[in-house]
Amino acid sequence: MPYAKTADDTALYYEIHGRGTPLVLLSGQANTHHWWDSVRAQFEARFTTVVMDYRGTGNSDRPETDTYTTARFAGDVAAVLDDAGIDRAHIYGTSMGGRVAQWLAAEHPQRVHRLVLGCTSPGGPHGIERGPDVRQALNQPDADAAHRALLELMYTPGWLATHHGPFHTLGDASMPAHARRHHLRASARHNAWDALPRITAPTLIVHGTDDTLNPTANAPLLAERIPNARMHLIPGARHAYFEEFADVATPLVLGFLTEAS
Template sequence: MDIAHQVRGSGPALVLLAGQSNSHLWWESVREDFETRHTTVTLDWPGTGESAKPDVPYSTRGFAADVVGVLDALGIERAAVYGTSMGGRVAQWVAAGYPDRVSALVLGCTSPGGEHAVERSAEVRRALAGPGAGRFLLELMYTPEWLAAHAGPYHTTGDPAMPAYARRRHLSASAEHDAWDALPGITAPTLVVHGTDDVFNPAANAPLLTERIPGAVMHLIRGARHAYFEEFRREASPLVLDFLDDRS
């Protein structure tokens, strides 16, 4: 499959993995935080951006194979992996399935999936399916104060050019994710990051991941919602960089 990818910066390789139904633009507002110390690699998930958009089943495990394929194409043997939201689900499979390729792992605002995960509430699900869903999604991503001060555009609410069938395929891939049994086999040093006020992917998933992955450490960002890495970048980016520097 043709997977578009982007490379910027210099230093040890760092793969940045975006959320569900989003292209590499998910990282655009904060990517520069990492570029002076890392060669950053992003990609457009199948169905998004400039990547191929086949109408076939997608899975987080399959997306992990796509990530490794991009690393192979770039000649990168080993990289740190930072995945957020669905990207964090994919990152779990990259670390579990390809341990020799991952030097360090950061899992942001994500979940182990399956029956052990803490799912969003029925109230949130109903609001996302009803009128005004677009505005509600923004409010799940950012605090009211941030939204009042930033008019957009926002790159965390989905690729607007994504075909409807691909959106459905992404939703299924994320919903069917279940890496619970694989998590104890992850050997990469792991940092779990989550906003305390995230109800889109409930913050209760962070300790589940931390306890399940050997040696993992957790950092909760107080007051942050799902897009903590953007709104709270002054805390989140240095946190991740310091973690990676200590393990490079």
């Protein structure tokens, strides 16, 4: 199994599949590379696809030191690319992965060919936060009820009526408590507003119109802040648009990534 080592000696697990131009798929907060399992094959048919486990998740090291920020995660992605011998790649990040992708594109522009930011936010004072009702639903003491609330934020009732799991978008159950706290803090403290105008890669913003976990209003903020970005909203989609609405989202992203530069 391939591992990359970071400057602070953290081992990061990653996998490479497919063939063609490299494409890095970045998952959401406190999730492993399995986040992409349901749609990865379609990307592997066209690209050399790289997936990874963030520090604190999956097969990667889980340092107890406070080394978890979205900017640090972007550096970790660069370390994986270095280890894999990849100079430049397309980057597709969703949720917290989109936050990480923002830093990667702004701080390492030479590494990013085309950029897709899905169901994500610029963070900081300019980002649109989820409402108090959403926070209350996720933090209720009844664990089963909180789990159900998260499912309903990710997927529509119609999808949940016919799909019963396993779901790979609800967090890595093997994470230790310290790593889970660090991931939550890293995502909450993300603020790339001042860095976004430095992104030079062609950028596509994708979001579901019914996403309240990461409110849809963040999409136009990103599209207006990143030079020459374009935006596509998927009607009726919630946070896991890339899975439930894969028949729309995957061709959309593939088309963007394969456009002539």
